[in-house]
Amino acid sequence: MTVDIRNTIRFLLNHRLVELSSVSPVQTLLDFLRLDRNLRGTKEGCAEGDCGACTVLVGRLLDGRLKYESVNACIRFVGSLDGCHVVTVDCLAAPGGPLHPVQQAMVDTHASQCGFCTPGFVMSLYGLWMENPKPSVTEIEKALQGNLCRCTGYAAIIRAAEAVSVIGDLNKDPLVLEREKISKQLEGLKDGKRVVVGDGAERFVLPASVNDLAEIYEAEPKARIVAGSTDVGLWVTKFMRDISPVVHLSHLDELRSISVDETSMTLGAGVSYTQAYPLVTKHFPQLTELWDRIGGQQVRNMGTIGGNIANGSPIGDTPPALIALGASVVLRKGKRRRTVPLESFFIEYGKQDRHPGEFVEAVRIPFLNENARCAVYKITKRLDEDISAVCGAFRLTFDGNGKVSDAVIAYGGMAGTPKRAENAEAALNGAEWTDDTVETAMEALGADYTPLSDWRASADYRLLVAKNLLRRFYLETQGDQPVRLDRKRAV
Ligand SMILES: Cc1cc2nc3c(=O)[nH]c(=O)nc-3n(C[C@H](O)[C@H](O)[C@H](O)COP(=O)(O)OP(=O)(O)OC[C@H]3O[C@@H](n4cnc5c(N)ncnc54)[C@H](O)[C@@H]3O)c2cc1C
Ligand code: FES
Ligand code: FES
Numbered sequence: 001m002t003v004d005i006r007n008t009i010r011f012l013l014n015h016r017l018v019e020l021s022s023v024s025p026v027q028t029l030l031d032f033l034r035l036d037r038n039l040r041g042t043k044e045g046c047a048e049g050d051c052g053a054c055t056v057l058v059g060r061l062l063d064g065r066l067k068y069e070s071v072n073a074c075i076r077f078v079g080s081l082d083g084c085h086v087v088t089v090d091c092l093a094a095p096g097g098p099l100h101p102v103q104q105a106m107v108d109t110h111a112s113q114c115g116f117c118t119p120g121f122v123m124s125l126y127g128l129w130m131e132n133p134k135p136s137v138t139e140i141e142k143a144l145q146g147n148l149c150r151c152t153g154y155a156a157i158i159r160a161a162e163a164v165s166v167i168g169d170l171n172k173d174p175l176v177l178e179r180e181k182i183s184k185q186l187e188g189l190k191d192g193k194r195v196v197v198g199d200g201a202e203r204f205v206l207p208a209s210v211n212d213l214a215e216i217y218e219a220e221p222k223a224r225i226v227a228g229s230t231d232v233g234l235w236v237t238k239f240m241r242d243i244s245p246v247v248h249l250s251h252l253d254e255l256r257s258i259s260v261d262e263t264s265m266t267l268g269a270g271v272s273y274t275q276a277y278p279l280v281t282k283h284f285p286q287l288t289e290l291w292d293r294i295g296g297q298q299v300r301n302m303g304t305i306g307g308n309i310a311n312g313s314p315i316g317d318t319p320p321a322l323i324a325l326g327a328s329v330v331l332r333k334g335k336r337r338r339t340v341p342l343e344s345f346f347i348e349y350g351k352q353d354r355h356p357g358e359f360v361e362a363v364r365i366p367f368l369n370e371n372a373r374c375a376v377y378k379i380t381k382r383l384d385e386d387i388s389a390v391c392g393a394f395r396l397t398f399d400g401n402g403k404v405s406d407a408v409i410a411y412g413g414m415a416g417t418p419k420r421a422e423n424a425e426a427a428l429n430g431a432e433w434t435d436d437t438v439e440t441a442m443e444a445l446g447a448d449y450t451p452l453s454d455w456r457a458s459a460d461y462r463l464l465v466a467k468n469l470l471r472r473f474y475l476e477t478q479g480d481q482p483v484r485l486d487r488k489r490a491v
Helices: 029-036 101-108 118-131 137-143 154-167 179-189 210-219 232-237 273-283 285-292 297-302 305-310 318-324 422-428 435-448 459-476
Strands: 009-013 016-020 055-062 065-072 085-087 194-199 202-206 224-226 246-248 258-260 264-268 328-333 336-341 346-348 359-366 372-379 390-398 404-412
Touching (some): 055 118, 065 297, 085 179, 118 154, 137 154, 285 372, 305 318, 318 390, 318 404, 372 459, 404 422
Antiparallel strands (some): 055 065, 328 336
């Protein structure tokens, strides 16, 4: 395949076009803003995506619509910004001019003390305001899950969020007024070319298409794929790892497609948690709480389904749920595709069924059978923005006479991979769905797993929690005996 190549990346930064022909594959947006462009409003707190002090907005065209999302500049690589509009806190108010309504609301409600977290909160609230000018407290809390404040307390900040629309008129906001102009500018930056910046090992590539990605990665299987960079970003900022040459995926709209047919939903590997949310929660309402508790808003805006699978983490949140639902993963190498059940993709800790040069292209999730009940539980030390100590996912199909005809149970955090509980499943299959059966299955979990102790949880705690989650699932199916089969899936 012959493709045209461009050797610069181009994006809008506030009101200006930026063109870069020399930029390191590991240059973060935060360092670029502060050190290269002297835009010091955006702060560095943790440099690992946790505190939100570095929050900026990144706008991009998806399906013809310009959408701005909050992202963590500390773990976003500059190379991934081609074709985007980066908006930082520095451009919200002109020097000596009036404050932006979000900033004014923070002042009026005394929502800032030391002020270190404030620019990040302002940008998260600005992103929320643009999407939802009159948010509920729950919606505000969700938008702020990824922003930490250690002195003001959150009540005043929530009051600020509620006050923004009283102070300002969204229709007069510059980003709204200039939406058409900015969309045209971004459209003009799209030229369908492969972007290659740097040379040798110090290089990053933005493939022109998924076919181009397949060709590039097959030819150079040791290159590092970067999707949302919510894992890889930390390898750089915390472990100083050299990840180049890098192949970016986040600009590839084809990988961000979602399709639904009669029997299943297919998510492209580059679909972010935020993008997937409406359809995932519509077709699998049982996953709503889990989805709301993955990272914070910024991480959900950046992080992808493909990244959560491909990283092979034993404590990633979507694999247990997807395994329980019977999902399969589409892998692609060059022109060849193969589909494997997700559960067999995870071989052992750090090892997945992925050949050199092969990437995750999509994941297919079958809809639940009419007679199935399903639940997913995430157990963490704190409610928001925390990684699972244990994540349990259950899908049981019943035969209509109170017996289990098919049990699928998968846990994260209990082994070196997300793993099915075969002994517990065997104890349930063909048995009455009763207290005794569940007790037997809970005991069988001891034969399924030998969990580790680490700083998240001890082995004993993990096993006890795993057992109790099965009991919880059982209890939640009671009260509507015989076992209710009228699962409510919106179609
Ligand atoms: C603050 C914070 C909170 C987090 N909270 C959670 C949480 O609650 N639950 C959770 O599960 N995770 C959490 N994570 C981890 C992370 O967000 C997820 O694992 C995310 O899904 C990774 O996706 P990504 O697109 O950012 O992957 P990246 O960081 O871009 O890549 C991760 C790995 O996958 C590979 N990769 C990515 N896409 C592909 C592909 N299509 N084909 C082949 N290889 C690919 C990369 O090469 C890399 O090895 C959190 C991370 C942070 C920073
Ligand atoms: S500096 Fe803490 S999230 Fe980026
Ligand atoms: S005002 Fe000090 S950390 Fe939030």
